[in-house]
Amino acid sequence: TQLLEQSPQFLSIQEGENLTVYCNSSSVFSSLQWYRQEPGEGPVLLVTVVTGGEVKKLKRLTFQFGDARKDSSLHITAAQPGDTGLYLCAGPQTGANNLFFGTGTRLTVIP
């Protein structure tokens, strides 16, 4: 079974602070996706990283895929209350057409 472990599980920070959340696995993934989920809604895709070592930026969010394609990180600069939500990483199951999801990091940004 391919497992994706996310850390920290919970994170509460003040507006304006920086933060990093992690997604780790012992398995190699061909790609990883990051989703954000707000209360009462389904997850929404933020980004897909495909190449080992790849870095993608989405405004204040920076995503990195590890060189060995076993891990990924999400860094948020100058967090805002609108960043509050559950952040999920996900990777495709080898040989099948579905995604494994990590356990998530619940971020709260306090104004």
Add this chain to the structure above:
Amino acid sequence: DAGITQSPRHKVTETGTPVTLRCHQTENHRYMYWYRQDPGHGLRLIHYSYGVKDTDKGEVSDGYSVSRSKTEDFLLTLESATSSQTSVYFCAISDGLQRLNSPLHFGNGTRLTVT
């Protein structure tokens, strides 16, 4: 937003009763999925469909069945609900293969409570 509607949004049922959750899409996407979300477990795949009448099991399929008689509808049935099936259920759709990085588009979930 992708056109995905889940119904009902909330349901309370008793142990042992059958329950059917519906997912309806207007995107004509080939792939449809049912996930459950529980604290500490993230999202876990129950069943998925890769076409009309074509379905396959996910990692937590025991106690669940699905049907897809039309492209736009994917039904999830709990034949005899148990308290362990209390969860939030999400339907998702995709127009391509996950292993080729096609994103999932999710509905807003059904909160099911089995008493």
